[in-house]
Amino acid sequence: MCIPWHKREEVKVAKSPHAPRRSLGEHIVVALPYLWLIAFFLVPFVIVAKISLSQTAIAQPPYLPVLDLSQGFAGLVAFAKELSLASYALIASDDIYLLSYLKSLEVAGLSTLMLLALGIPLAYGMARAPKRLQPVLVMLVVLPFWTSFLIRIYAWVAILQQDGLLNRVLLALGVIDAPVVWLASDTAVHIGIVYSYLPFMVLPLYASFQKLDESFFEAAADLGCPRWRAFFTVTLPLVMPGIGAGALLCLIPIIGEFVIPDLLGSSETMMIGQTLWTEFFANRDWPVASAIAIVLLALLLGPIAAFERVQGPELGGRRR
Amino acid sequence: MNRRFSRFNLVSVALGLAFLYLPIVVLVIYSFNDSRLVAVWGGWSLRWYVALVDDRAMQEAALNSLGIALASASLATVLGTLAALALTRLGRFRGRLPFAAMLYAPLVMPEVITGLALLLLFVAVGLERGFLTITIAHTTLTLCFVAVVVQSRLVDFDRTLEEAAADLGCPPVKTFLTVTLPGIAPAIAAGFLLAVSLSLDDLVIASFTTGPGATTLPIRIYSEVRLGVKPEINAVCTIFIAVIAVIVIAASLATRRSTTNDAGTPAA
Numbered sequence: 117m118c119i120p121w122h123k124r125e126e127v128k129v130a131k132s133p134h135a136p137r138r139s140l141g142e143h144i145v146v147a148l149p150y151l152w153l154i155a156f157f158l159v160p161f162v163i164v165a166k167i168s169l170s171q172t173a174i175a176q177p178p179y180l181p182v183l184d185l186s187q188g189f190a191g192l193v194a195f196a197k198e199l200s201l202a203s204y205a206l207i208a209s210d211d212i213y214l215l216s217y218l219k220s221l222e223v224a225g226l227s228t229l230m231l232l233a234l235g236i237p238l239a240y241g242m243a244r245a246p247k248r249l250q251p252v253l254v255m256l257v258v259l260p261f262w263t264s265f266l267i268r269i270y271a272w273v274a275i276l277q278q279d280g281l282l283n284r285v286l287l288a289l290g291v292i293d294a295p296v297v298w299l300a301s302d303t304a305v306h307i308g309i310v311y312s313y314l315p316f317m318v319l320p321l322y323a324s325f326q327k328l329d330e331s332f333f334e335a336a337a338d339l340g341c342p343r344w345r346a347f348f349t350v351t352l353p354l355v356m357p358g359i360g361a362g363a364l365l366c367l368i369p370i371i372g373e374f375v376i377p378d379l380l381g382s383s384e385t386m387m388i389g390q391t392l393w394t395e396f397f398a399n400r401d402w403p404v405a406s407a408i409a410i411v412l413l414a415l416l417l418g419p420i421a422a423f424e425r426v427q428g429p430e431l432g433g434r435r436r
Numbered sequence: 437m438n439r440r441f442s443r444f445n446l447v448s449v450a451l452g453l454a455f456l457y458l459p460i461v462v463l464v465i466y467s468f469n470d471s472r473l474v475a476v477w478g479g480w481s482l483r484w485y486v487a488l489v490d491d492r493a494m495q496e497a498a499l500n501s502l503g504i505a506l507a508s509a510s511l512a513t514v515l516g517t518l519a520a521l522a523l524t525r526l527g528r529f530r531g532r533l534p535f536a537a538m539l540y541a542p543l544v545m546p547e548v549i550t551g552l553a554l555l556l557l558f559v560a561v562g563l564e565r566g567f568l569t570i571t572i573a574h575t576t577l578t579l580c581f582v583a584v585v586v587q588s589r590l591v592d593f594d595r596t597l598e599e600a601a602a603d604l605g606c607p608p609v610k611t612f613l614t615v616t617l618p619g620i621a622p623a624i625a626a627g628f629l630l631a632v633s634l635s636l637d638d639l640v641i642a643s644f645t646t647g648p649g650a651t652t653l654p655i656r657i658y659s660e661v662r663l664g665v666k667p668e669i670n671a672v673c674t675i676f677i678a679v680i681a682v683i684v685i686a687a688s689l690a691t692r693r694s695t696t697n698d699a700g701t702p703a704a
Contacts, residue, residue, distance in 0.1 A: 141609060146529055149519035149579065153538040156576040160553035163560050177559050234455075237448035244441045245449065253449065255688055260456050262680050264637045266654050266661075267673040271459035274466065274665045279473075281462060314456060330440075365544060372546020374640050379661065389548045396552060396644075406556070409549045416546070424540045 161413070168406035169199040179402050203407035213408065216391040217415070223302070223377070223387060224370040227309040231366050232359065234310060235317035239358075240351075242318070243325035254322065261315040269308050269379050276304050276380070304380040309370055317362040324358025357426060364423040368416055388412055460677065467670035484671035494672060497656035501636055504567060504652060508574035509631035515575065516582025516631075517624055523583075524590040542580040550577065551644030558645065565647030573645040574635040581634060582627035589623030590616075629687055633680065 173180040181198035207213040242253045260268065275281045276298035283295040298304050336346035374389035388408065396405040471478030488494060519539055542550060554573045563569060601611040639654040646655060660669055
C-alpha cells in the first residue's frame, strides 16, 4: 500500500472518543519510560540552556553563577541577575563559529545528495531482486552497520593515507603519476560519511520501493514514456516518503557529526560538532559549548520535527 | 513490486555491496600482515593478535564496554518495550504527543548534543562520572531504538488474538505474558541486540559521560587511532567484527523462523 505524501497525517492509530479508565499496570507502562525520558532527555536540555547563559569560571564546575536554592527566592534573583548572553555574543561575533555552522550544513547537504544518488539505485535494485534473495540482500546491507562505526572510519584511514591502498592501486593502474592527498580533505570526509550512513539511507528507501505497485511504471512505459523518464516522473514521486525519511535520517545527525571529520577531515575548517568538542574538552569553556549546542538545536528543530512527522505516521499507519 | 531485475539493477546492487564491504575486507586482511607498515606486505602472521594477549589496557576497556553494553541494553529493552506498548496499545493518553516526540528525537539527535546535555545533568546533580553515568546515557540513547523496533512489530501483530484472550476472561497481565509477549519476542530480542551493538559502538556520548577507570573500547581505540594506523588495532577490529557477525547471523537465523518479512526496520 502506498499512501500519498500529503495524506499521511490521516493514517493514525484509531482514536477512541474518550480515554478509558486506566489500570495501575497501564499507568506504570506509560510512566516508567516517560519519567526516564523527562529525567535524562528533557531536563538535560534545560540545564544546557541554563549553562549557556552562565560565564566561564576557574572553579568546579567551571561556570558561574551556581543556583543556590537554599537561599530561597533571594538566591533565585541573585542567580538570574548573573545570567548573561556573553556566550551567544561571542558566537555571533567570531567568524569561526559561523564558518563551522556553514561548513556543517555544506558537508551534510552534499553528503545527503550523494547518499541519495547512491542509495536510490541500490535500494531499487534490491527491491527488484528475486524475492528469495531479498532478505539476504537486506542483511548484507545491515551487517556493516552492526560492526563498529569507529572501526569502519578507521578502515578508511588506512585506505586513504599517503601510502595507502587507494594511491597504490591508482599508481599501479597508471591513473595518477604521483600520490594524491586524500586524507585530511573534504573528499575523505564525504567518503566516510556516505560509507557510514548508507544503510540508514537504503533501508527506508528499500521499504518504500518494496511496497510500490510497479504497474504505474509499466503503464507509463507501455504508453511510450522512455523508461528512465517513467522512473523519474512516476516511480520516484511514489517513494517520496522513503526518500524523505532516508534523507532526514542522514542529514540531521551528519550536521552534528564529530568522529568522521575528526579522523578523516582537515583541521582548516571544522564542522560544528568538532568546534563544540574543542570548546568543551580543549578550552574547557562549558558555557560557549552549551551555547553552540543550543544554537545547533534551534537549527535542527525544523528538520527534527519533519523527521517525526514522517516517522510517526509511518509506524502508526503500517497496519493495513 | 514485480520481478524485472535488469542489468542496471544488478550492477547497482553489486557496486553498492562492494563499496560497503571493501574497507572491512582490507582491514581484516591487514590485521594478518607481518609488517608494521601499512604500505608493506610482510606475509601472513598472527603477531598482532599475540600482542593483544599482553595488552592489559585494551582488555580492560573491552570488559568495561561489554559490561556497560549488557547493563544498558537490558534496561533499555525493558523501558523501550514499555514505551512501544504505551504508544500502540493504550490509544490516547495525556501527554502522548510530547512522549512520542521525546522518543523519536534521540534517533537523529547529534551525539555531541546528547553527550554534552547528559554530562551537564550529571555534574548538576553531583553524580560521580563512571560506569553508572555511561550506562544511564546509553540506556537513554538505545531505549528509543528498542521502542521503534518493538513498536513496528506490535503494529503488525494481530490484535484479535489479544482481544480473544481478554474476551475469554484472561486478565490483562496474563494476556500480555502468554499472548503478546511470545508474539513480539523476536522484535524484543532484535531490539536488545541493537542496543548492545549501539552501546559497544558509541564513542561520543561515552567520552562526555566517562570518568576515571571507566574507559570503554571505542574511547581506547580512538585514542590510539588518532596517533595513526596501528596493526594491533586492526587485530582488535577483526575480532570485534567476527564476534558481531556471528551474533547477528545467529540472531537472524533464529528469528527468520518466527518472523517473516520485517525488512522495514534497520534491526529486524
